[in-house]
Amino acid sequence: MVDGLFLLLVGAQCSSTKLVNAQANMASLALSLPSEDMAAIDKLDRNHRVAAPNFSPDWDQ
Structure with missing residues (x-):
């Protein structure tokens, strides 16, 4: 069931x-x-963000 659900939700470009x-x-x-x-x-x-440089947008607001 999980594998089938995964295939429905994931697309590839x-x-x-x-x-x-x-x-x-x-x-x-x-x-x-x-x-x-x-x-x-x-x-x-x-x-947790691995990279959050001081010039990046404030994503979490």
Whole structure:
């Protein structure tokens, strides 16, 4: 169910001009992770900016 839902919500805009790269990009949509990896991803902090230079917009306002 999760994999099916993922495929419905994710689109790919390929900017590659090489067919082999475009095919690899589209094949990545079939990626499936083990439940242990999904659980580890779920634990990641999603409210942290890795890069916030002083000239960037005030995104969080």
